[in-house]
Amino acid sequence: MNVxxxxxxxxxxxxxxxMLDVAGATMAEAAWAEEGLAMLDEDTFDVILVDLRMPGTDGFETIRQIRARGDAKGELPIIVVTAETAADLRDRCLAVGADDVLFKPVAMDALFDSIGRVLAIRGGGMML
Known part of the structure; x- marks a missing residue:
């Protein structure tokens, strides 16, 4: 699995x-949205994890841009990983196209459960 x-x-x-190393998964790291979107063009991934607060383009806009793609990568499972705690945050994330939301600090079992769940729903990729 490549994340x-x-x-x-x-x-x-x-x-x-x-955490992902424990499961034998690989992870590519992007420090900002534009870098992540470029990496998405260049490599194959099974799941995308995205923070909401980043310099420049925030996580909401990043998700919108991914979902607006006209290819299969626009359908990849997206899990928000955030420290934000607004009451309506989950609904806002789902509304822009996220598949799930995890709150920091992320527990390993929550991460693996979320990845397994979104992969099962989207019907692709390897399960952890």
Whole structure:
């Protein structure tokens, strides 16, 4: 399994990478949205993880841009990983095209459950 994580905080990327390593998954890291969108053009991924607060383009717009693609990559499962806690956050994320939302700090079992769930729903990729 190959995961793309678009997240500006290197420590958050490291923690999630360490979790995915346990499951034998690989993770590509993008520090901002534009970098992640370029990586999406260049490689094949099974799941996209995206933070909401990043310099430049935020996570909501990043999800919109991915969903607006005219190819299969626009249908990849997207999981938001965020520290935001607004009451309507989950609904806002789902409305722009996210498949699930995880709240920081992310627990390994929650990460694996979410990835498994979105892959089962979207019908593709390897399960963790």
């Amino acid at each position: 793309l994580f678009i997240e500006d905080d290197p420590m958050n990327r490291r923690v999630v990478k360490d």
